[in-house]
Amino acid sequence: MSTNRDRQRAAARARLEREMGVRAEQSRLRRRRNTTIAAGAGALIVLLAAAWVVVAVTSGDDKTEAGASPSSSATPTSCEWLPLVDPSASASVDPELAKNTKDVGKPPTTGEARTGTQTMTLDTSVGTIKIEVDTAHAPCAAESFTYLASKKFFDDSVCHRLVLQSVYVLQCGDPFGTGYGGPSYRYAEENLPTGKRPAYGEGVVAMANNGNPASTGSQFFIVYKDIAQLDPNYTVIGRVTEGLDLVKKVADAGVVAEPSADPSTPPSEGKPKTEVRIKSLTMSAPTP
Template sequence: MTKEQERARARRRHEEQQKTAKPPVSDATRDKQVFGVILAFILIVAAVIAVPKLLGSSDGPQPAAGGSTTPATSTSPTSSGGLAEGQKLAAGCTAPPALQATPKKQTKVPAKATAAGKTFVATVKTSCGVITLELDGAKAPQTVASFVNLAKTGYWAPSPCHRVTTQGIYVLQCGDPTGTGQGGPGYTFGIENAPKNGTYGRGVLAMARTQDPNSNGGQFFITYKETRLPTEGGGYTIFGKVTKGLDIVEKIAANKALAPSPTDGTPVSPISILSVSVTEKKA
């Protein structure tokens, strides 16, 4: 084979390789590919964070509403009380009081026998008016026993309702004297009387918890519209209902949340529990 033939063969081989080779990636294209990978990662992380937050709330010993957890924000009530930046009072409300200097702690879960088979009426005085609750000790004896105990020991006097949700789930969450969504009374207990279909009707009183089914403590929530919550993990304990004052909850929810988002976070219009008194309801 002559040198001319060898050069022709090499040229043909090179041309064939060029036909099957992938086109080179420019710097601009490579940058777009890298950006796409980063964006996808951010979206996945955001979804992982958002889903637990929607499921409920925090309570008891952290990690946590959740609950899912509701972290402290810059709009949480200060130790001196009053309004945080961006907050405004709803009609009929007074400025929230200062947080408790040292929230009360307990270590022993109250005996559920003290509430079993009984019905109680709780009068919750708030900075926006009185909310009256009926507690069902027949269906949720441990939860009601705890609520009655915390009320009698002044655990919530005072304490802010630190979370309102206005999209997907419709609740006002209260019961943490620290106002952060991370506080608990010092003990925890399990789930009772959770609906199998995950439906919580308007005016339902239920317990907030972390993803741990045994993390019920002092935080609770009121639904101001029918709400569907996940049943995975056991659901959330229903232990009573609002019999008076649900309009107060609706008024707070109507002004939405301030932070971390308008649909889930610290209420724009603050509301604090000032005192809770409980009496047994006789047949």
Template structure:
């Protein structure tokens, strides 16, 4: 009997040893797999970090350029504000971002006023004015204000200061604040808005639409609010003449409305960008005006 029991104990011991050996082998394999996975993860992180540092995940330059070309046109409620005129919106992509365009304003006050619009500094403002000009938006509208800052304010078909298109857009090229609010800059310091500057003005600050200012004298301020979009290149004498017209109260307590003579913008055109020598001749944006939708 003792011999039989001993044999059973040996068999049981051998079975236990085999089980322990298999369990130890599984543990070793698991640890090897985990170690391999850890090494793989570390190597992957090293590779990804190196690729990131070398710019492998940067977007294609063309994609970046396209994103920068987008202008945001914020819809305005033409039904709630009857001073607004809905003529659609400009494109949002593929807009020019360099070069200049020429804006020509013909008024009933003298020689045409020509201004050079800076596309690089204010691409959205230039795109908007070009779009509106192509729809004859500005034609036969009044410059309703001669501001106390020394500028002629135009571009509102309603003549109220509250009108514009059925969209707005943000500021683009607002100058930095002057050291002091003095009307006369310190020697050697340029004016915030030099004479001849063309700038956008919104019916609410930062909400630009169609209204613009043309300065007939230097204006310096510690709180610039207007986006500069260009400068007058000829016809500044016409703006200076308008600036000398007598003014009356415009209904809000400000004596800024031309008193006797209506200042009428008879037409406003914007040239397309100059073509390459092999391209077709330049045409104006308003050469073939589209029919204007009825005001909202």
């Protein structure tokens, strides 16, 4: 027979276990929120992180978590287009990396615009979306978009991911539409919204990354509703000036449920039910 003291200890232990369970769940939700953007942008590069971490991280820590600050928010004085994998790390090209890379070369190493703004125009299957790109504060991202647009990199690609809870974004920029694709280079983050609340408000357009330093590629996301909490780890390239209502309509239509999903629970993220196909993406010349 248990004593009163035994019962008190058991009750205390049960309370502690409940508290630990709540804290673990809160931690899980926090990690999920801060990695939602990162997951679709760089899963393949994460698998290869050990190969190129010597290039990307001078501290030597190859366990940087998604959501940790990947870079300083200061505008870089020059744009460095890094290889996806350190060429000295392996004698052969990983076939998975090659399969998810659309190699159209790299932007010029000098001469990028560093003043004014540019207009990015997305001619999509749901209508025209225009974005004012902050060339002055995100010159490398602007130069990358300008270069890739000139190569028709984004043409006939789909926006592959829509998130409906906590992080309200439509994610695009993968030429393969899988969430793993991108160009043959990566570059450092810039123009991070440190100190801003919310960091990513309605209408903001930012670059996805995989949570590691200098892991920005071609994938970007459009914020269609204020995100209350999202770490400022993603380069802000500008703001939607036309067509945000189209993105909201896509969000209202929901996402496609995975075959293994519980039919009684509506999915909170996945492929948009309303396909958003980018027919063409163009960039204007910089204006003062």
